[in-house]
Amino acid sequence: MRPLLEIRALGHRYPDGSHGLADCSLVLLPGSRNALLGANGSGKTTLLQHINGLLRPSSGGLLLDGRALDYSRAGLAALRRRVGLVFQNPDQQLLAATVFEDVSFGPLNLGLDAAQVRRRTVEALQAVGLADLAGRQVQQLSHGQKKRICIAGVLAMEPELLLLDEPMAGLDAAMQDELLTVLDSLSGRGVTLLLSTHDVDFAYRWADAIHLLQRGGCVASFAALALPEYSSELLAAGQPLPAVVALHRSLVERGLLAGVPVPRSLAALQAVLRTNCPKFEFEPGGDH
Ligand SMILES: Nc1ncnc2c1ncn2[C@@H]1O[C@H](COP(=O)(O)OP(=O)(O)OP(=O)(O)O)[C@@H](O)[C@H]1O
Ligand SMILES: [Mg+2]
Structure with missing residues (x-):
């Protein structure tokens, strides 16, 4: 099967000279569920931010559908229609005053008409169980509620590749279950999913493929079912079994x-x- 996304020898140096990624390569198959594992500072956030073009490679590159990412204004707009990113920290993502305004921001930017913007916003808020909070001020919400607003904001864009940076962190058990239901339904519709997590138990039972990062490189990519064969790689990368x-x-x-x-x-x-x-x-x- 042809990959949806190919990451080739990607390197990233931050302006202060620190290495965010070094020689990182992996592929995502269309419609697959992918978990990104790795210790703090291993490069998960840096990698996710490259995939929707927020960060640019210092070396190597990314191919979507076999074509190199296009960093022109129009190219980035087209990329972000297809690839949505839910940030690790919701305060970096939330822009508007009210919940409804925030979630409708993306669809409005796509130039959709008012009825479509409303439909997508309402559906996305329902999907994360927050339809009741549509009129609330974003800044008055709890951390977990803010996280779900961010997820709704990206769902409203109806992306074909959804990136989620530690989506379960900070959610209570019931909300984690609800988020899983949302992810299952997206996956059922063919959306490709890539999420970073520190929860190896969850990655093992949920993912099709696992990609293991260590010091900015992808040291192993494997079918989740094959995880027991990769215990030494996991332990070396600081991940428990x-x-x-x-x-x-x-x-x-x-x-x-x-x-x-x-x-x-x-x-x-x-x-x-x-x-x-x-x-x-x-x-x-x-x-x-
Ligand atoms: N803005 C920045 N400026 C300089 N260095 C950075 C910056 N952001 C990240 N780094 C460095 O890049 C490396 C990868 O960081 P990254 O945030 O991608 O890791 P991560 O795997 O997401 O970690 P965590 O599990 O803590 O979220 C780390 O060494 C980090 O210190
Ligand atoms: Mg991170």
């Missing part, structure tokens, strides 16, 4: 579950244990 992988490993070491593939969540492991080892009982936490 998902709890289900660690638990499966210790059970296999104790002679249980030999030959059973690693399930993707604790709940799935519990189901396997019920079948294979009826004497073994444990209650998983809140994962699905």
Whole structure:
């Protein structure tokens, strides 16, 4: 399958000389769900900001549909119609006074007529469960609510590639579940998703592909199902193993579950244990 996005040997130096990215290469397949893992400072935000053209490469480059990004004014406008970015920090993203104004800002800029702008804004606010807050002042909202407004603002653009920088951070469990529902429905409509996260358990059960960053480079890109084979790379990049992988490993070491593939969540492991080892009982936490 031809990649939607190809990142080739991307390097970025910030004006103060620090390296944001160094020789970073990866591809995103159309319609896939991708998780970007990496320690603090490994380059996740810097990479995401290159993909919608906010930052420009110091070396290497990016290809969307096989074509190099076009940094002219018109090229960037066209890019941002296709690629939406939800920032790590909502205060960097929110522009307008009220929630409705903020979410409608993008569709208005696309030159859509008033009815379409309204439809997209209302639908996006409904998708993040904030339709009731449309008239509220953005600055009066909580951090989690602001994050959801940012997500609504990007959804209203109806992008084909959606980038989310640590979208779950700061959301309570119920809102994380709602966000997952939104992501599932986007994914069902063929939208390509790339999100950064520090939650390896979530990345393992949710993603199709995982891209692991370390010191500005992508040190491994693999199918999420193959994660157990990449434990040394994950540990070297400062990432813990998902709890289900660690638990499966210790059970296999104790002679249980030999030959059973690693399930993707604790709940799935519990189901396997019920079948294979009826004497073994444990209650998983809140994962699905
Ligand atoms: N504006 C900036 N000026 C100079 N250096 C920067 C700037 N922003 C980021 N960096 C540096 O670039 C590197 C990558 O940072 P980046 O913010 O992309 O990491 P990250 O993986 O998103 O980290 P986190 O998990 O903390 O969000 C780090 O070494 C960081 O110090
Ligand atoms: Mg970051």
